[in-house]
Amino acid sequence: MGIGLDKLRHSKSPFHGIAPGKRVQPLGQIDLPICFGTAANFRKEVLTFEVMKMLGPKGVITVGSSFEHAYECNIECVEHAEALALDEALATQLQGMAEEAMDSKQRYAGNFESAEDTKDVPLDPKTPNDKALKISATLDSK
Structure with missing residues (x-):
């Protein structure tokens, strides 16, 4: 100037x-x-x-008095801001989906009901203790 x-x-x-x-x-x-x-x-x-x-x-940035250049910079900034807003909206949407999935997982955790006609099988037949699996009582012994 x-x-x-x-x-x-x-x-x-x-x-x-x-x-x-x-x-x-x-x-x-x-x-x-x-x-x-x-x-x-x-x-x-x-x-x-x-x-x-x-x-x-590429060296010192010079700010000139070109309206065209100022307009181009403004458009570029607006486009960048819109892209960031879309990224933030997507991140918020994904976060919401993840929280919903976690809530759903917690809601059903511990609600498992075993089928009818089950029997307990010790995990280690050589050392019987309270650790056992529930399996169907109608399974073939093999």
Whole structure:
């Protein structure tokens, strides 16, 4: 934008989350007049901006004044946010299904009823104790 660093005020607010795992300190702050709306219906406000240099995979990222680029970035961010929302909705749905399955499993746990005509068979015939299996009394001895 052609504004010199001497026009910036000191900034005390670092950013977190811009560069993963790092704290980023702005170069400074500047107040700029911004016009919102169209020529027929507009409003001008002075906004304070944090001025930064961000490194990207191919060097310093430059922010320009292209409306087309800003629109493309906005669309990309919206699409990303919608994808995240769908992921969260799917995760919530899967969590609900898992909880329902666990509730169902717990509801029927311990409700097993043995069939009629059963007999107890010790697990180890050589050392009879209270550990036994229930099997059908009508099974062939073989």
